[in-house]
Amino acid sequence: MRNPRMKGPKISMELTINKARLSLVQGDITGQATDAIVNAANSGLMGGGGVDGAIHRAGGPAILEECRRIREKTGRLPAGKAVITTGGKLKAKYVIHTVGPVWQGGTGGEAELLASAYKESLKLAADNGLRSVSFPAISTGAYGYPVESAARVALQTTIDFLGQNQSLREVAFVLFDSYTYRVYTDVLRELMPNMESTR
Numbered sequence: 001m002r003n004p005r006m007k008g009p010k011i012s013m014e015l016t017i018n019k020a021r022l023s024l025v026q027g028d029i030t031g032q033a034t035d036a037i038v039n040a041a042n043s044g045l046m047g048g049g050g051v052d053g054a055i056h057r058a059g060g061p062a063i064l065e066e067c068r069r070i071r072e073k074t075g076r077l078p079a080g081k082a083v084i085t086t087g088g089k090l091k092a093k094y095v096i097h098t099v100g101p102v103w104q105g106g107t108g109g110e111a112e113l114l115a116s117a118y119k120e121s122l123k124l125a126a127d128n129g130l131r132s133v134s135f136p137a138i139s140t141g142a143y144g145y146p147v148e149s150a151a152r153v154a155l156q157t158t159i160d161f162l163g164q165n166q167s168l169r170e171v172a173f174v175l176f177d178s179y180t181y182r183v184y185t186d187v188l189r190e191l192m193p194n195m196e197s198t199r
């Protein structure tokens with residue numbers, strides 16, 4: 001049987017919200033050329049598996065070096081917060097590291113913490129004068145957050161932010177596998193029923 005989470009062809013969907021483009025892309029976030037890419041980090045900021053490992057491998061040691069300095073100065077990064085470092089060797093100039101919640105059944109404030117992870121990352125990008133940022137599906141891998149619920153939080157939080165902020169011009173969601181891409185597409189259509197997709 002075909003694994004529904006298997007990587008498939010790269011497809012893309014995009015909408016305009018206010019002055020910004022919101023797009024859904026299937027692929028590897030480490031190759032994104034936006035001003036920043038967001039890392040689904042863990043509180044220790046010392047790298048890990050999944051997208052975190054991929055970003056550090058592709059970006060080289062300068063990212064971890066800066067994470068270590070932040071960690072020494074301010075300690076562990078709690079869930080829902082975000083910090084910014086260099087992008088090292090990546091095409092993106094910066095990496096925004098945020099920590100999503102570990103799924104515990106949904107009654108431990110996970111939705112609020114996940115919304116905060118997106119909001120704090122978007123705010124950090126805007127505060128640093130960045131125009132474009134790419135997100136992975138935070139918390140939906142090792143942290144076990146159900147993809148549909150996570151997509152709802154990710155997209156609604158971003159739509160709300162772009163409705164109020166004029167400086168960001170592009171937010172891309174880079175979904176690694178076809179299942180996650182499909183769920184994000186369905187949820188975005190549901191949240192923005194009157195929106196014409198430009199692709």
Ligand code: ADP
Nearest residue numbers: 028029040050051054136139140141142143176
């Ligand atoms: P978390 O610990 O927040 O759950 P993971 O890295 O385990 O973070 O997974 C988050 C999401 O990132 C998952 O959908 C996973 O498939 C995806 N992912 C893994 N590697 C990449 C990559 N190189 N680019 C984009 N997304 C990725």
